[in-house]
């Protein structure tokens with residue numbers, strides 16, 4: 001039985017989020033510069049998107065560039081942005097062929113204008129696809145997102161379209177970039193780093209976390225299946241006792 005066949009469709013996570021990490025170290029291992037690692041990471045993105053759609057995952061969120069990543073050497077930032085424009089442009093056809101809708105979360109206005117336009121075009125060109133939603137986190141950080149949400153809520157209080165008494169969890173949810181996206185059931189981080197790095201802090205409240213030593217450019221379909229299978233062995237209690245779950 002293949003790994004894929006071992007996956008129980010009944011308990012499949014509908015949303016998987018991935019921190020794609022380790023491109024730089026992968027490049028170093030291959031005696032190349034960091035950009036080479038990012039370029040090779042694109043193959044892993046392709047493989048993972050395809051695998052997720054094939055098993056029936058509904059939302060796949062990929063952390064592609066964080067707010068903090070702007071602080072990297074300028075040539076790396078420029079190369080990453082160019083790679084992004086190029087990849088989005090080259091992959092739109094495949095997304096449509098596989099009925100995958102593209103969305104993006106983050107401070108998109110801070111992206112270089114060609115990158116922003118390419119992204120918006122791809123989002124628009126894929127908006128009617130229904131099989132899976134691919135969410136790119138770009139110039140994203142959770143603290144930026146939450147700060148933004150607080151500002152929007154405060155504005156509504158100020159202009160009296162919302163009262164303090166009305167604020168609940170849904171108010172916060174609906175002001176995040178992920179307003180229309182369910183919380184991920186599974187979060188994967190590659191490269192052996194055991195941290196969240198400012199990713200979906202609110203949304204990960206009850207997400208199962210899976211850390212793998214694999215560097216992102218080595219991540220393949222089988223690695224996604226392994227993560228899903230591991231997720232399916234977990235008991236999600238949401239604060240209840242084990243006895244209450246069965």
Ligand code: IPE
Nearest residue numbers: 020021022023024025064065
């Ligand atoms: C992840 O790989 C890609 C981005 C953050 C854009 P890294 O570039 O962080 O690779 P390492 O962690 O330095 O190996």
Ligand code: IPE
Nearest residue numbers: 019020021063064065066197
């Ligand atoms: C997190 O990886 C951001 C992305 C994968 C886009 P980093 O490599 O930037 O995170 P840290 O600095 O190791 O925490």
Ligand code: MG
Nearest residue numbers: 021022023024
């Ligand atoms: Mg890293």
